Amino acid sequence: MNPVYQKVQKVLIPSEILRGHHLCGSTKNHLVLQEGHYHSYGYEDNHLPEMEYKQVTTTCPYCGTGCSLNLVVTDNVISGTAPHYRSPVNEGKLCPKGTYSWQFINSRDRLKKPLIRKGDVFIESDYADAYALIAEQFRYYRPDEIAVLSSARCTNEENYIMGKFARGVLRTRHIDHCARLCHSSTIAGLSMCFGNGAMTNSIPDITESGCIFCLGSNTFEQHPLVGRRIIQAQKKGATFIYADPRYTPTARQADLSIQFYSGGDVALLNCMMGEIIRNEWTDADFIRDHTRDYENLRKVVLQRRYLPENVRKTTGVPAEQLKAAAQLYSTAKTATILYSMGVTQHTVGVDNVKSVANLAMLTGNIGKPGSGVNALRGQNNVQGACDMGCLPNVFPGYQKVTDGRVHKFFSDSWGFPGPISDPRPGYEITTMFRLLLDRPWEIKCMYLMGENPLVSEPDLNSVEDAIQNLEFLVVQDIFFTETCRYADVVLPAACYAEKNGTQTNTERRVQRIRKAQEPPGEAKPDWQIICELADIMGYGDQFPYQSEEEIFQEISSTVPQYAGITWNQTGQPGGVQWPCPERGHPGTPILYTDRFETPDGRGIFHAVEYKAPHEMPDESYPFLFTTGRIIWHWQTGTMTRRSKNLTDEVNEAYIELNADDAREMGIREGEIVRITSRRGELTCPARVVKNIMKGVTFMPFHFAECAANRLTSDAYDPVAKIPEYKVCAVRVERIRGD
Numbered sequence: 001m002n003p004v005y006q007k008v009q010k011v012l013i014p015s016e017i018l019r020g021h022h023l024c025g026s027t028k029n030h031l032v033l034q035e036g037h038y039h040s041y042g043y044e045d046n047h048l049p050e051m052e053y054k055q056v057t058t059t060c061p062y063c064g065t066g067c068s069l070n071l072v073v074t075d076n077v078i079s080g081t082a083p084h085y086r087s088p089v090n091e092g093k094l095c096p097k098g099t100y101s102w103q104f105i106n107s108r109d110r111l112k113k114p115l116i117r118k119g120d121v122f123i124e125s126d127y128a129d130a131y132a133l134i135a136e137q138f139r140y141y142r143p144d145e146i147a148v149l150s151s152a153r154c155t156n157e158e159n160y161i162m163g164k165f166a167r168g169v170l171r172t173r174h175i176d177h178c179a180r181l182c183h184s185s186t187i188a189g190l191s192m193c194f195g196n197g198a199m200t201n202s203i204p205d206i207t208e209s210g211c212i213f214c215l216g217s218n219t220f221e222q223h224p225l226v227g228r229r230i231i232q233a234q235k236k237g238a239t240f241i242y243a244d245p246r247y248t249p250t251a252r253q254a255d256l257s258i259q260f261y262s263g264g265d266v267a268l269l270n271c272m273m274g275e276i277i278r279n280e281w282t283d284a285d286f287i288r289d290h291t292r293d294y295e296n297l298r299k300v301v302l303q304r305r306y307l308p309e310n311v312r313k314t315t316g317v318p319a320e321q322l323k324a325a326a327q328l329y330s331t332a333k334t335a336t337i338l339y340s341m342g343v344t345q346h347t348v349g350v351d352n353v354k355s356v357a358n359l360a361m362l363t364g365n366i367g368k369p370g371s372g373v374n375a376l377r378g379q380n381n382v383q384g385a386c387d388m389g390c391l392p393n394v395f396p397g398y399q400k401v402t403d404g405r406v407h408k409f410f411s412d413s414w415g416f417p418g419p420i421s422d423p424r425p426g427y428e429i430t431t432m433f434r435l436l437l438d439r440p441w442e443i444k445c446m447y448l449m450g451e452n453p454l455v456s457e458p459d460l461n462s463v464e465d466a467i468q469n470l471e472f473l474v475v476q477d478i479f480f481t482e483t484c485r486y487a488d489v490v491l492p493a494a495c496y497a498e499k500n501g502t503q504t505n506t507e508r509r510v511q512r513i514r515k516a517q518e519p520p521g522e523a524k525p526d527w528q529i530i531c532e533l534a535d536i537m538g539y540g541d542q543f544p545y546q547s548e549e550e551i552f553q554e555i556s557s558t559v560p561q562y563a564g565i566t567w568n569q570t571g572q573p574g575g576v577q578w579p580c581p582e583r584g585h586p587g588t589p590i591l592y593t594d595r596f597e598t599p600d601g602r603g604i605f606h607a608v609e610y611k612a613p614h615e616m617p618d619e620s621y622p623f624l625f626t627t628g629r630i631i632w633h634w635q636t637g638t639m640t641r642r643s644k645n646l647t648d649e650v651n652e653a654y655i656e657l658n659a660d661d662a663r664e665m666g667i668r669e670g671e672i673v674r675i676t677s678r679r680g681e682l683t684c685p686a687r688v689v690k691n692i693m694k695g696v697t698f699m700p701f702h703f704a705e706c707a708a709n710r711l712t713s714d715a716y717d718p719v720a721k722i723p724e725y726k727v728c729a730v731r732v733e734r735i736r737g738d
């Protein structure tokens with residue numbers, strides 16, 4: 001076995017990581033687990049050096065869990081992290097990424113000046129020239145020819161300002177961000193069933209649950225401090241059921257682990273619901289008093305095709321496991337569902353989400369402690385970027401662009417003369433890139449902040465062709481990314497530790513990030529860059545802000561869910577959870593305690609049938625290829641791959657192969673293999689593992705030089721437009737013939 005992987009497996013014993021131990025930094029290539037009261041994370045000797053330092057409390061820049069931490073600042077430079085104990089989210093604990101979240105900040109290759117393309121090279125320039133060029137180009141294109149990508153890495157204030165700039169200054173309706181690639185199925189699916197697309201309960205609330213059903217979320221690697229709550233619940237007697245095609249570190253902690261073929265979720269969930277109905281384990285009172293359209297669901301899930309014996313054939317799951325899961329979930333005192341990308345990133349992503357919602361309503365597991373449908377949001381501020389309206393169909397606060405009154409409200413309160421942006425919904429990211437290829441005359445100019453589509457989009461080979469059809473591209477980032485290579489102007493942004501603001505975690509908790517050092521060179525906070533551009537374009541009056549706090553005040557006046565939240569409250573440990581409709585309101589840890597947010601207050605069952613994924617293995621491409629993440633790295637790797645401790649753990653791409661498949665093909669551990677799909681080809685080392693089903697392969701997508709997305713398919717869900725990152729077909733071959 002590859003020595004690096006052995007190490008990963010050793011460290012990832014979740015019970016050890018998460019049962020109240022502190023994770024401490026060490027530069028000796030591994031993570032040290034130690035109990036104790038105080039550790040200076042990130043220091044080699046686990047002691048703060050004896051010099052003057054200050055600590056600045058902030059929120060982790062990585063995942064949607066939203067852990068608090070202290071940045072340690074010595075001589076005005078960030079030099080480590082230390083625990084912040086008072087957050088109800090993480091109570092002082094951090095995962096490796098949070099622990100080392102300081103290491104990329106002062107990388108020598110941070111962007112420090114605006115760059116302007118001259119032929120094939122970039123020339124360092126100043127803001128005056130860069131802004132003049134951008135303003136000239138932005139004025140030149142018609143609103144419908146311009147697309148904007150906002151950023152789940154940036155603050156609420158920055159996303160709000162970007163939305164206002166896109167709709168008010170550029171007057172374009174085409175604005176989106178990476179939520180499209182992530183939980184757009186959740187927003188669409190849960191809105192249809194419950195009236196709102198957000199996580200229903202809270203992270204600490206998981207410990208109240210009698211049964212945790214975790215589906216398509218590798219929680220211990222991707223939301224480790226949510227994983228800690230699962231263990232706490234188990235200690236109090238809860239049962240933990242896990243369903244994933246792979247036997248992940250999360251699976252190891254489960255009481256019942258169900259392994260199945262990617263794409264089988266609807267079949268699995270319908271089967272469980274059939275069992276629950278046949279055994280009368282439903283919550284009949286809840287169904288009668290709080291829901292609609294139950295009969296449709298009943299009819300569908302009771303069909304023969306969803307009997308456990310039949311579903312076994314589609315999913316590969318033994319009938320006993322399906323029956324046990326149904327019983328454990330529905331007969332627990334309260335049960336919660338945690339899910340993430342294994343559910344959403346499918347051509348049937350919205351159907352999957354509706355199915356999850358059906359299961360919760362069927363058993364009355366919603367609107368009370370320890371229950372809920374808990375979509376674990378990915379990026380630190382993806383919830384906030386959605387709340388701020390950086391989506392093509394809504395203004396801030398999910399107010400529909402198609403509603404004339406909403407339009408008028410925003411053009412009046414934002415102070416733009418006349419109507420702002422076209423009232424039709426704009427294009428989604430996935431549609432933008434497809435149009436760039438198929439109808440390049442439609443979108444010609446793009447302003448992209450804090451996204452790296454040239455690694456994260458599906459079918460990268462096509463995306464590389466598509467992006468070259470843009471006539472003018474502005475990229476605003478903290479590093480010179482793969483996407484920057486195609487830019488005409490690159491603007492240098494301040495990172496999370498160099499600016500103030502708020503971000504909203506997966507449980508709708510609005511918390512503060514704080515400035516701990518100056519940005520490098522001439523880098524500036526994103527909101528400031530956008531405001532300066534707006535000013536140059538003649539809209540200074542609409543963007544008069546002197547601070548992040550002023551922007552936040554405007555947010556609370558236009559976003560109903562944030563109406564009662566004050567800047568001060570966001571700076572308290574734990575912040576505030578929206579909806580917080582008026583001043584003095586304590587915030588809302590659990591949604592739908594009285595009624596759903598549908599017009600009649602009832603949850604709506606949506607019966608769905610199982611449909612196979614878009615591309616399934618066949619003779620030419622016999623393996624199912626699924627992609628995702630590992631604990632050490634973040635998305636396209638721009639930050640974590642500049643962190644020594646994290647790259648010391650893993651720093652290259654690999655493909656996981658089932659041990660029997662590998663043996664049949666004569667592939668050994670660590671051997672370089674060729675992987676081919678209908679869209680591209682890669683070579684990388686094989687990791688031969690027992691914890692993946694036969695016929696299934698897995699690859700993390702973090703490594704640009706060997707990007708999994710060269711192989712993935714851009715087939716997407718018809719409603720959410722989310723790509724099917726979790727299923728396509730590949731061929732795996734040996735390269736050396738010995």
Ligand SMILES: Nc1nc2c(c(=O)[nH]1)N[C@H]1C(S)=C(S)[C@@H](COP(=O)(O)OP(=O)(O)OC[C@H]3O[C@@H](n4cnc5c(=O)[nH]c(N)nc54)[C@H](O)[C@@H]3O)O[C@H]1N2
Nearest residue numbers: 216217218222262263340341342378379628629631634635
């Ligand atoms: N370390 C780390 N943490 C992260 C991130 C990161 O890059 N690195 N990214 C953040 C972001 S943006 C997000 S969205 C989240 C994502 O968090 P997760 O969704 O937990 O992460 P993934 O690895 O994409 O996928 C989760 C699991 O889905 C399984 N899966 C694959 N196909 C299927 C299927 O058809 N059905 C089911 N039920 N499961 C399937 C995979 O085997 C995988 O274990 O993580 C966040 N946290």
Ligand SMILES: Nc1nc2c(c(=O)[nH]1)N[C@H]1C(S)=C(S)[C@@H](COP(=O)(O)OP(=O)(O)OC[C@H]3O[C@@H](n4cnc5c(=O)[nH]c(N)nc54)[C@H](O)[C@@H]3O)O[C@H]1N2
Nearest residue numbers: 153178182450451452456476477493627635636638701725
């Ligand atoms: N194959 C495969 N592909 C996937 C997925 C998968 O599961 N499989 N998952 C998808 C999902 S869920 C997601 S969320 C996307 C993520 O896709 P992206 O959003 O493209 O990925 P990130 O690496 O998070 O890119 C964020 C960029 O923001 C920059 N940045 C960080 N902080 C700041 C800041 O303060 N200001 C500015 N201006 N820039 C900043 C970073 O340097 C980085 O370049 O990937 C998707 N792609």
Ligand code: SF4
Nearest residue numbers: 060062063067095098
């Ligand atoms: S669990 Fe998420 S928010 Fe918490 S430290 Fe890890 S990456 Fe940061």
Ligand SMILES: [Mo]
Nearest residue numbers: 181182378379
């Ligand atoms: Mo995501």
